[in-house]
């Protein structure tokens with residue numbers, strides 16, 4: 001692979017704490033990013049916002065505003081992870097689909113290509129810039145736009161199961177599954193809008209657990225133990 005889009009959930013940055021940032025956890029992830037980047041892989045990164053805020057869970061404020069807060073949470077996450085990457089010697093650039101002052105740059109495909117050419121890790125913060133979407137949708141959108149070969153979906157679970165492994169001890173994990181089946185069975189890899197876009201745009205996906213040691217590196221090196229979603 002030459003270019004991938006890595007999706008990290010917001011919760012993944014929080015470690016055991018479940019909210020905010022856990023520096024040791026993020027440093028571990030960033031070291032893996034450095035390793036695969038050194039090997040010449042171009043890496044785009046989308047990060048969720050769940051460690052700070054989930055728009056749809058607010059019952060008081062307007063959904064549009066709640067989602068704006070969610071999108072800003074993803075900006076904070078990208079600034080944090082980007083700076084940890086810089087601390088470890090990497091060059092990074094953060095793009096948002098809306099103006100965020102001097103904190104980030106405005107997204108454009110051309111600007112992203114330039115950043116990749118300069119050897120930078122590219123962060124796509126702020127989701128799609130629109131309410132009623134998710135960072136899963138933003139992941140597929142950006143992956144398609146930047147012509148990534150695959151989405152690396154790092155999750156709390158180690159792949160896609162036929163039912164929720166947290167509640168069903170007999171849940172069976174798929175080693176490989178087609179995106180059509182993921183959509184037809186509404187399997188919980190990504191939200192449905194994002195899965196449908198993956199299907200329509202024929203974007204393959206590798207789903208694996210972030211908390212397994214070196215799982216990002218192993219996935220890129222073909223030592224993959226998660227679920228491969230074929231198109």
Ligand code: UDP
Nearest residue numbers: 048049055067070071127128131133134135
């Ligand atoms: N969000 C949004 N539009 C986007 C991406 C994210 O409105 O394009 C908001 C939404 O409120 C979401 C929050 O940002 O709940 C955090 O994103 P994430 O995808 O992590 O949400 P989750 O699915 O974890 O709730």
